Amino acid sequence: DVKVTQSSRYLVKRTGEKVFLECVQDMDHENMFWYRQDPGLGLRLIYFSYDVKMKEKGDIPEGYSVSREKKERFSLILESASTNQTSMYLCASSLDADEQYFGPGTRLTVT
């Protein structure tokens, strides 16, 4: 079974802090994704990566950056957290255009 893990289930940070969200997959998938999910807005794609050191902007990349130094790990970085980045963050991975598999999510609160 594919396993996608995220470093934290719940996280509370202060405005202005630098925040790292980590995602690891164990199935050698080329593609990895970061989404955020907000009530009434659904899931929105922040960034994705189709190979090591490659990244592409999704629909809402502002205020975020990503890093993919190893194939199995994809990090989402909030350079200076703001209250409007309070959300549920979901990581996913896939092989080619096959099924996307999701992690359990990280609920981030920025105060």
Added chain:
Amino acid sequence: KQEVTQIPAALSVPEGENLVLNCSFTDSAIYNLQWFRQDPGKGLTSLLLIQSSQREQTSGRLNASLDKSSGRSTLYIAASQPGDSATYLCAPREEDGTASKLTFGTGTRLQVTL
């Protein structure tokens, strides 16, 4: 830009009923479509992946159909159970040649009552 609509937004049915969840999308140039379920506060669980060349895909009590040309997909759940209570999301995948980008609807929240 792809837009995905799911109707109804919420549904409550008694246990044992068969039900249909609807998904429509504006851009029919899709590669495939994936259905997910999400339990409260959790991640997404993949239910079915239906390719653009397929009309139907089945897994247990679940059956997904796809009419690509009309931009519609349905998820049929047979003999519903309380454990089926969750939010169901559909997500068509773009036919753009790069990493497989999905566009999500806002989901149908299903409650199956005893």
